[in-house]
Amino acid sequence: MKRLLSIELQKIWKNKASRVLTITYFVLLSFIALIASIKFDLGVFKLDLAEMGIFNFPFIWHFNTYIAAILKFFLAIVIVSMMANEYSYGTLKQNLIDGMSKQEFILSKFLTVVLFAFCSTVFVFVMSLILGYSFSSYNEFDVVFSDLEYLIAFFVKLVGFFSFCLFLGIFVKRSAFAIGFLFVWNIVEGIISGLLHFKIFPDSDIATKITQFLPLEAMSGLIVEPFSRLSIVKNIGTQIGVENIKDYSVHFSNVIIVLVWTAIFMFLSYKIIKKRDL
Numbered sequence: 001m002k003r004l005l006s007i008e009l010q011k012i013w014k015n016k017a018s019r020v021l022t023i024t025y026f027v028l029l030s031f032i033a034l035i036a037s038i039k040f041d042l043g044v045f046k047l048d049l050a051e052m053g054i055f056n057f058p059f060i061w062h063f064n065t066y067i068a069a070i071l072k073f074f075l076a077i078v079i080v081s082m083m084a085n086e087y088s089y090g091t092l093k094q095n096l097i098d099g100m101s102k103q104e105f106i107l108s109k110f111l112t113v114v115l116f117a118f119c120s121t122v123f124v125f126v127m128s129l130i131l132g133y134s135f136s137s138y139n140e141f142d143v144v145f146s147d148l149e150y151l152i153a154f155f156v157k158l159v160g161f162f163s164f165c166l167f168l169g170i171f172v173k174r175s176a177f178a179i180g181f182l183f184v185w186n187i188v189e190g191i192i193s194g195l196l197h198f199k200i201f202p203d204s205d206i207a208t209k210i211t212q213f214l215p216l217e218a219m220s221g222l223i224v225e226p227f228s229r230l231s232i233v234k235n236i237g238t239q240i241g242v243e244n245i246k247d248y249s250v251h252f253s254n255v256i257i258v259l260v261w262t263a264i265f266m267f268l269s270y271k272i273i274k275k276r277d278l
Contacts, residue, residue, distance in 0.1 A: 004108035005115065007095075008082070012112070015085060018078045025074035029123055032067055033131055052230055055135035058147035062226040062248065064128045065154040068120065069223060072158055075116050076165045080178045083109070083169030106270045109166055117158035121151055149250040153222040160219050160258040160265075167265040170272050189214045218257040224248050 012018045035054065054063050086092035095105060133139060168178040192214065196207035211217045229248055 001107070001111060004100075004104055005111045008108045008112040009115075011085070011091065012078065012082060015081070018081055018085075021074050021078050021081075025071060025078075026120075026123060028071050028074065029068055029120070030127065032064055032127065035067075053137070054230070055131045057132045057136045057138050057144045059226065059229065060128050060132045060136065061147045061150040062223070062229070064124055064131070065150045066223050066226050068124045069154060069157055072120075072161055075120070075158075075162065076182070077175070077179065079113065079116070079162050079165040080169040080182075081175045082112070083166060084173060084175035084178065087173050102273050103270065106266065106273060109269070110163070110266055113162040113166060114159055116162060117155050120158055121155040124154065125151055150223060153250040153255065156255050156258050156262075157219050157222045160215070160262045163262045163265040163269075164215060167269045170269045186216055189216050193217065212254065213257060215258075215261045218254060218261060221254050222250060222258060 012022065053059060092105065096102065100108075129144075132144065136144075138144075165178070165182065168181050169175065172178040172181055189211075193207070193211045196210055201207040212221055224246065226248065228246060
């Protein structure tokens with residue numbers, strides 16, 4: 001496994017575009033810390049995001065993982081390009097000639113996906129600890145390390161999403177078309193969700209129960225938006241008579257659904273590589 005992972009990391013690091021995108025991704029992740037410096041003072045209206053409690057423990061785990069997950073598209077491009085380059089440069093065929101089996105080839109790609117997700121999770125964990133201890137009003141041990149399930153959800157979300165991107169890279173062969181297919185699939189899921197919610201099952205939760213099994217929707221559902229949890233938003237909602245009944249917790253069922261999709265994407269990737277004439 002170490003040998004397979006080493007081969008893949010060398011391919012990525014020797015490709016200038018992939019190297020730049022990977023570095024950019026982690027640099028942008030660190031920019032989450034700059035949110036603490038955002039302050040607006042417009043006379044009556046004053047806004048200080050750090051003072052609003054976005055870096056309070058344990059809320060910071062929810063907030064940072066949600067924001068960090070938005071940046072996953074940078075690594076998605078790396079994953080797709082990684083696969084497209086195998087066809088463009090003929091390295092896939094060369095790896096097979098050198099004795100690597102097709103099963104080992106897919107395993108090497110999956111290990112890279114897991115490594116990217118793991119490094120991202122560790123990075124967000126460390127950064128959140130630093131920001132939390134710098135700005136949080138609550139530093140008790142049991143408070144600091146509660147709600148860590150958001151980190152697990154973040155890791156599973158990245159593994160699932162990157163596996164989907166890997167599958168698209170294998171299926172389409174061209175990185176631009178694969179990224180385009182990803183956005184088209186996102187639109188398709190949006191149309192399906194809209195039809196189910198507003199046309200077919202407008203007055204029930206059946207639509208939600210169905211759409212939770214769509215791949216991108218399942219990944220999105222792992223970490224719900226955190227902004228409406230902020231006290232200032234809750235107070236505004238109370239004043240205008242809007243009751244917030246949203247469930248922000250990480251559900252085990254969502255985790256299982258994403259893991260199943262991950263397994264499906266990797267299985268299909270292997271089947272395509274196995275049957276395709278390389």
